[in-house]
Amino acid sequence: MRVVRTLEEMRQARAALTGSVGFVPTMGYLHEGHLSLVRRARSECQHVVVSIFVNPTQFGPGEDYQRYPRDEARDLALLEREGVDLVFVPSAAEMYPEGFATWVEVSGPLTERLEGASRPGHFRGVATVVLKLFNLVQPHRAYFGEKDAQQLLVVRRMVADLNLPVEIVPCPTVREPDGLAMSSRNVYLSPEERTQALALSRALELARRLVREEGLRDAAELRRRLEDFLRRSPGVGLDYVSVAHPETLAELERIEGPALVLLAARVGPARLIDNALIEP
Known part of the structure; x- marks a missing residue:
């Protein structure tokens, strides 16, 4: 398993992959829900790429960006055990360098209500980082959990509207034995x-x-x-x-x-x- 941290390293590593590529974007601190996406990708694609990036632009003021749980060493060990080929672990400065000024925004009812109303700007941050990751990873399939149902619909809308050559694969919510959704x-x-x-x-x-x-x-x-x-x-x-x-x-x-x-x-x-x- 290869771990890369810069955009250039990611591009070079992607260029070396031949055959189908499945992609699982995550913010890390992985649990069984994330790993179910990785296993689905592993079963359907020749190569699996996972990103670990706590995306600052999808957090609002007073939210939990700074205290969001992080444990990179544990995450990497879990991903290696699952047979992941490539892990992209960029910094915020790598993804949003000085002068960054371009945003992707899905407008209308999909983003105005529910999470969009409770967390203004959240889906702008999600759409922007997902498009950037798709451009870097160039996956054939990308795997998203159904627990974040509104996010899944927003990403699908963006992919359709921008004619992106990637299939979005929804995967069932994974729950603890007592029913609590894993998060x-x-x-x-x-x-x-x-x-x-x-x-x-x-x-x-x-x-x-x-x-x-x-x-x-x-x-x-x-x-x-x-x-x-x-x-x-x-x-x-x-x-x-x-x-x-x-x-x-x-x-x-x-x-x-x-x-x-x-x-x-x-x-x-x-x-x-x-x-x-x-x-x-």
Whole structure:
């Protein structure tokens, strides 16, 4: 496994790869969710490239950029064990040199609501860094987790609009045995907060039960029931509940087909998101 840190090293290393390339962009502090993406890429592509870069431009003022968990040595050991060919670990100065002034922005409903409203500028940072990484890595396929459902849709929109020659491969959310969605930010949680955070996955289970078993079709009522459940959950500070179209993220009035239920809440020092596709 080769580790490179500069743009020029990355270009040279990519030029030496022949055959299909799968790419997994990460911010490091890897968990089983990230490794599931790596394994999927390994099974489908001749070469696997992983990036580790905590991207400062997708963090807003007062967010956790400085304290975001980092452990490069551990990450590299995990990736070597998974048979990764190439790891790109650039610095912020390498990715955003002095004078950097070009941004990629997906506009419209996909980025204006939910995470876009709660974290202004977040998706501009995501789209910009992902396009830069795609240009450097030139992957045939890129693998993204469905836990970040809105991010996945934004990246797909950017790829389609800019005619990028890469296939975006969505991969299922990986959960702890008790249902908590795996996240690097789970490390912020105390044992008590870790238990409180289960309210998010339990709210998604409640949504499934209400729609599938009880036949609830009124999306506004489903939102109300989930908001009430989360507001009554100890230690949970609700940000939003959305019952949306899975491709456009437009809020639904009626649940007549697949509905994407998206949640965001703060538990202790961690802001957590989760989602599930619910089919009636």
